Amino acid sequence: MKKICKNIWLATACMFMLTACSQKSNKTVIDNEPTTITWIEDKPGGNVQPISLYPDVPDSLWNALGLKDGVPSSMSCFLLKTEGKVILLDAGLGAPFSQLFPKLKELGVAPEELHLIYITHLHPDHIGGLLKDGQVAFPKAHVYVNRVEAEAWQAMEGDNGKQAKGVLEAYKDRLHLFEAGDTLEGGVKTIAAYGHTPGHTVFQKDSILVIADLIHGAALQLEHPEYCPSYDMDADAARQSRLKILEYARANNLTMYGMHLPAPGSIK
Numbered sequence: 001m002k003k004i005c006k007n008i009w010l011a012t013a014c015m016f017m018l019t020a021c022s023q024k025s026n027k028t029v030i031d032n033e034p035t036t037i038t039w040i041e042d043k044p045g046g047n048v049q050p051i052s053l054y055p056d057v058p059d060s061l062w063n064a065l066g067l068k069d070g071v072p073s074s075m076s077c078f079l080l081k082t083e084g085k086v087i088l089l090d091a092g093l094g095a096p097f098s099q100l101f102p103k104l105k106e107l108g109v110a111p112e113e114l115h116l117i118y119i120t121h122l123h124p125d126h127i128g129g130l131l132k133d134g135q136v137a138f139p140k141a142h143v144y145v146n147r148v149e150a151e152a153w154q155a156m157e158g159d160n161g162k163q164a165k166g167v168l169e170a171y172k173d174r175l176h177l178f179e180a181g182d183t184l185e186g187g188v189k190t191i192a193a194y195g196h197t198p199g200h201t202v203f204q205k206d207s208i209l210v211i212a213d214l215i216h217g218a219a220l221q222l223e224h225p226e227y228c229p230s231y232d233m234d235a236d237a238a239r240q241s242r243l244k245i246l247e248y249a250r251a252n253n254l255t256m257y258g259m260h261l262p263a264p265g266s267i268k
Contacts, residue, residue, distance in 0.1 A: 035082040037208055037257060039265035040103045042092030042129070043075035046262060049217055053229045057220065071217035072262040075125050079107060082205055085186035087116040088141075089203060089210055090259060094128025101129075101137075111138050116185060119145045120212030121197040122153045122164035123231075126259065130167050140174075143167075144184055146192075147177040149199025193245055195238025196231065202245055209254040214242050216260045218267060222246075 048070035051062055062068050077090040077100060086109060092100040104111065117138060120126060122145065130137055145168070153164035168175060178184060180192035180201060191202040196213045203210040215221050216229045225242045232238035249256050257266045 033081070033084060035080070035205055035208065037081075037205075037210075038079045038107060039257070039263075040077050040079060040092070040100060041074055041263070041265070042077055042098050042100050042125075043095075044097060044099055047073045047075055047260075049073045049229075053231070054217065054220065054227050055230060057224075057227050061224070065219060065223075067219055071219055073217060073260045074262050074265060076259050076261070076265050077126070077129075078210060078257055078259075078265070079104070079109065080186070080188070080205065080208070080210075082186045082188070085116055086114060087118055087186055087188065088114055088138075089118050090120055090126040090212070091117060091129035091137075093125045094131060094137075098129060112140060114138050114141050117141045117143045118184060118188065118203060119143060119149075120203070120210070120259070121146075121149055121200040122161075122167070123197065123213070124163055126212075127164065127167045131170060136170050141171070142174045142176060143171045144176045144178055146190070146199035146201045147179055148194070149197060149201070150175075150177050152198035191245070191248075193241040195234045195236070195241045197233055200238075200241070204254070207252075207254050209245075209249050209256050211245060211249075211256045211258045213259055214238075214245055215256075215258050218258070218261050222267070 050070055051057065051067065075093060077088065077092050080087040080089055092098050101111065130143070150168060153161040154168065178190055180190055182190050184190060187205060189204040191204060193200050193202045193212070193214055200212060202212060202214065216231065220227060221242065225246055226239055228235040228238050255266055255268050261267060
């Protein structure tokens with residue numbers, strides 16, 4: 001009888017443990033949602049860059065590439081959903097034509113419900129949408145910026161850093177400065193790609209590589225990454241970053257998502 005009772009007790013304990021493990025496993029599966037990234041074309045209808053933006057490119061190369069009339073481009077940002085987080089990657093230009101807010105509404109994301117914004121760099125076409133009529137456009141958002149980038153723009157004199165300083169000041173209570181190499185919420189890795197700006201940063205989540213302004217004119221720079229647009233603040237550093245990141249993407253079979261890549265905003 002004692003042996004029978006002991007067996008019943010062991011069986012009951014095993015069932016309890018199996019049930020507990022099953023419940024834990026189900027919870028893990030629920031939390032592990034698939035990662036998605038959505039291209040938001042901030043300036044509708046695409047964009048064509050004038051070839052004068054690349055002063056070092058010879059006419060013979062423009063003719064060979066069929067780009068004499070300009071380089072197809074875009075002004076864009078992205079919405080990343082991963083590990084239960086909704087993350088805006090850059091905030092567009094904030095111009096009257098900007099499509100950021102209509103697109104967020106279409107995606108079911110209200111500005112007051114967005115809690116995470118990761119900024120690649122502090123150029124106007126990436127931070128303009130953070131303010132609306134001079135006020136914070138995302139009242140609950142925590143904004144993440146590379147420390148090198150933030151400190152460089154804060155140190156600029158005159159009007160050069162005025163907009164960046166205004167944005168950093170507006171979000172100072174929810175501003176987070178990260179170091180290149182840090183992993184942010186949602187498991188997003190930060191990678192230094194300095195040169196375009198002092199702290200220009202690339203973001204990676206699994207096979208997704210958000211290259212920001214590493215590539216301005218894909219039709220030119222993917223084949224000839226040695227050429228820089230006049231927007232690159234340190235051309236030599238930008239060139240080295242571009243070569244390094246392009247090789248990294250190829251070696252790891254990553255899909256690149258860029259703020260100035262033409263539709264659909266990505267390239268394998």
